[in-house]
Amino acid sequence: MRIYVKNMVCHRCILAVEQILQKLNYTVVDIQLGKVEIQEQLDDKALEQLRQQVEAIGFELLDDKERQLVAQIKSLLIRLLQSEHWTLETPLSSYLAEQVNRDYLYLTQLFSQIESTTIEQYFIQLKIERVKELLTYGELTLKEITFRLNYSSVAHLSAQFKKITGMTPTAFKQVMPHHRTQIDLL
Template identity: 60%
Template sequence: MNIYIKNMVCTRCKMAVESLFTELKYTVINIDLGEVEIKESLSDTQLGEIKDRLEAIGFELLDDRKSKIVTKIKSLLIELVQKNNAYLETPLSNYISEQMNQDYHALSTLFSSLESTTIEQYFIILKIERVKELLVYDEISLKEIAYLLNYSSVAHLSKQFKKVTGLTPTHFKTTGDQRRKLIDKL
């Protein structure tokens, strides 16, 4: 049985959710961002208990099909930015369509209707948050960050960064105000 969970956006989230399911004595077959597959079938009472326990640690059980699709799209984008460093050999629309095995236009329309932003804008915001993270760590140059996140140039990265944050990457880096947003709040 697959269970879809909102706000499960990082490795620590996966560990917390897996721990919860193990504590409740369920057999976790697979766990991914936003989704847990367990061996057992669940009754409404068991789902209610899981829902309450998830909410207690900051997660939300998803039960409608549309929310599950949007959560899966977000998980794909987060994974792309965090693990694959936003490198794509195909356009983002093709990647999403292939991964979801659905028409991109329908997915995009659904995403926009539930999230009040487009898939592309959400992806840009995720990339900018990743840029902020890398700037705060101060271990690689802006040129390396641009390459890592698949920007065509440092100028393109800087322009997009300023459009989203109101600051240049250099100004962001030098100010003491290096606030980043939590991924689950984007």
């Protein structure tokens, strides 16, 4: 049985959901950001028990096919940003359409309807949060972050960063611990 879980944004999220499933004695066949495959078929009572368990730690089961698709898009974008050095051979729109096997126009309309923002704006928000994370670690220069996140230039990254956050990356570094947003809240 395939189950979609909202707000799974990192490896720890996967581990937390996997622990719940194991505690409930379900056999996990596959688990990824936002999607779990278990061997068992759950009846309504078992599904409700699972729902309560995952909601207790900040996740949400998605029953609606459209919301599942939006969660899948979000997971794809998050995974893309978490890779060490990512580049796309095709535009983001083509990548997403291919990954979920749907027309991009449908995806963008659905995403905007459910999330009240476009896929592109959501992706920019994710990228900025990733920039904040990398700046906080202090291990990479702004130029290295620019390369890692596939920006065309430091100036482009800085302009986008300032537009979203209201401050430059340098100013952020001076006040950084107080201005990060959890990815699952985007």
